[in-house]
Amino acid sequence: MVKRLFTALAxxxxxxxxxxxxYDESKIxxxxxxxxxxxxxxxxxxxxxxxxxxxxxxLDIFQSEMYGRMPAAPETLELETIExxxxxxxxxxxxxxxxxxxxxxxxxxxxWLIVTPNHIKTPAPVVILLNYYGNHTVLNDEAIIVTDxxxxxxxxxxxxxxxxxxxxxxxxxxPDLRSIIxxxxxxxxxxxxxxxxxxxxxxxxxxxxxxxxxKLLQDELAYSGIFDLWGERDNxxxxxxxxxxxxxxxxMRGMDLICEDPALDENKVILTGSSRLGKAALIAAAFDERFxxxxxxxxxxxxxxxxxxxYGENVQTMTxxxxxxxxxxxxxxxxKELEMPFDxxxxxxxxxxxxxxxQGFNNGWFDTKGEYLALKAASPVWKFLGEExxxxxxxxxxxxxxxxxxxxxxxxxxxxxGISAIDWVWMLEFAEKYxxxx
Numbered sequence: 390m391v392k393r394l395f396t397a398l399a400x401x402x403x404x405x406x407x408x409x410x411x412y413d414e415s416k417i418x419x420x421x422x423x424x425x426x427x428x429x430x431x432x433x434x435x436x437x438x439x440x441x442x443x444x445x446x447x448l449d450i451f452q453s454e455m456y457g458r459m460p461a462a463p464e465t466l467e468l469e470t471i472e473x474x475x476x477x478x479x480x481x482x483x484x485x486x487x488x489x490x491x492x493x494x495x496x497x498x499x500x501w502l503i504v505t506p507n508h509i510k511t512p513a514p515v516v517i518l519l520n521y522y523g524n525h526t527v528l529n530d531e532a533i534i535v536t537d538x539x540x541x542x543x544x545x546x547x548x549x550x551x552x553x554x555x556x557x558x559x560x561x562x563x564p565d566l567r568s569i570i571x572x573x574x575x576x577x578x579x580x581x582x583x584x585x586x587x588x589x590x591x592x593x594x595x596x597x598x599x600x601x602x603x604k605l606l607q608d609e610l611a612y613s614g615i616f617d618l619w620g621e622r623d624n625x626x627x628x629x630x631x632x633x634x635x636x637x638x639x640x641m642r643g644m645d646l647i648c649e650d651p652a653l654d655e656n657k658v659i660l661t662g663s664s665r666l667g668k669a670a671l672i673a674a675a676f677d678e679r680f681x682x683x684x685x686x687x688x689x690x691x692x693x694x695x696x697x698x699x700y701g702e703n704v705q706t707m708t709x710x711x712x713x714x715x716x717x718x719x720x721x722x723x724x725k726e727l728e729m730p731f732d733x734x735x736x737x738x739x740x741x742x743x744x745x746x747x748q749g750f751n752n753g754w755f756d757t758k759g760e761y762l763a764l765k766a767a768s769p770v771w772k773f774l775g776e777e778x779x780x781x782x783x784x785x786x787x788x789x790x791x792x793x794x795x796x797x798x799x800x801x802x803x804x805x806x807g808i809s810a811i812d813w814v815w816m817l818e819f820a821e822k823y824x825x826x827x
Contacts, residue, residue, distance in 0.1 A: 409705045412753045420697035425738040457631040457716035463490045481576045505581040514657035519587040522546040529559025540588040568807020590639045596710045611713035627718040637672030663808045668692040675739040682744040684816045686808045694759030696726045701756040734766035742774040744823045749801035
């Protein structure tokens with residue numbers, strides 16, 4: 390399913406932007422990267438206190454120029470357990486928690502599925518991520534509510550007429566899929582799992598889908614859902630909140646939930662996600678220092694890879710195919726990446742000194758060498774803050790773990806797009822080593 394979905398998207402984008410893409414390393418123009426440890430006015434960062442100021446400056450640049458404004462935390466957060474029971478053969482407890490943002494429980498809400506291991510007596514470490522097709526796809530459990538929100542049609546997940554189906558229960562546990570969420574294995578390892586469906590937060594129409602009157606569905610639908618919390622949208626602004634930022638904001642609210650739950654260990658949280666939801670996880674971790682560890686999977690352009698490493702997906706493809714993922718300001722850098730006063734290594738540096746793992750794979754569209762180079766350029770910030778950076782090694786071969794350090798890690802593999810079993814294994818190995826060190 391994931392492979393077919395990606396292939397269709399790549400074909401559409403390749404046909405539309407054939408002249409805009411590059412898959413020849415020799416044709417990447419020379420570029421210079423801004424130093425994360427130098428302020429925009431040229432001053433060098435000389436202390437940890439100054440780094441905090443520089444970090445805020447970097448986040449402001451990305452809000453103004455790429456992702457749009459990160460909304461403030463809500464003034465009100467109401468949690469209601471709407472269902473709970475045992476699951477996974479009695480080894481875990483399932484809770485479905487509805488999160489409201491008003492005292493009267495009106496307006497937008499987020500449904501969280503929390504699965505906690507029953508054999509853990511102390512607060513459990515946590516994996517938190519957004520899912521694509523509904524909480525009911527994460528476990529084959531009839532008690533889990535089938536989402537009634539709008540989502541993209543997908544035959545493999547029984548989504549027709551933009552509506553989810555109970556027939557897709559537990560699909561994400563299927564080991565035959567190229568992208569999985571192995572909740573049973575995570576529970577067996579002692580982890581709790583916290584997840585919500587991204588489409589319930591902000592619908593994500595494809596760029597080629599139009600309404601009956603010829604308008605792009607992205608423009609009509611994408612800024613609904615959680616966006617209703619933030620009032621009428623001012624379309625004259627170039628830095629409006631994007632869908633990616635909204636999904637990241639929702640993950641930050643998931644961290645609010647974790648911090649409120651005595652069964653969950655807020656100090657041992659793995660934030661993850663794949664592809665566009667990897668981008669969302671990256672945004673959440675960059676803005677919210679409560680996330681101790683981020684492990685992002687195959688984020689593609691607009692996530693980890695350097696934009697100036699002009700290879701595969703680029704600003705033109707991103708801002709044309711995914712108009713709702715970025716703010717309007719970002720489009721001015723289409724075919725002008727060398728003029729950007731920022732790049733993704735700066736955004737990665739905002740996660741320091743916390744732990745970061747980047748998982749790449751060998752597909753040119755996703756430019757995994759650009760991911761490695763971004764980590765390499767961000768690594769000095771970890772060292773400046775007294776932590777280990779990424780190991781100083783050449784671009785590793787597939788399955789080579791030489792760039793997997795104790796605090797910053799990179800590796801790549803072959804096969805298909807998505808979080809596979811090996812990605813989960815390496816993610817947990819990295820996390821357990823990091824948490825045990827702490």
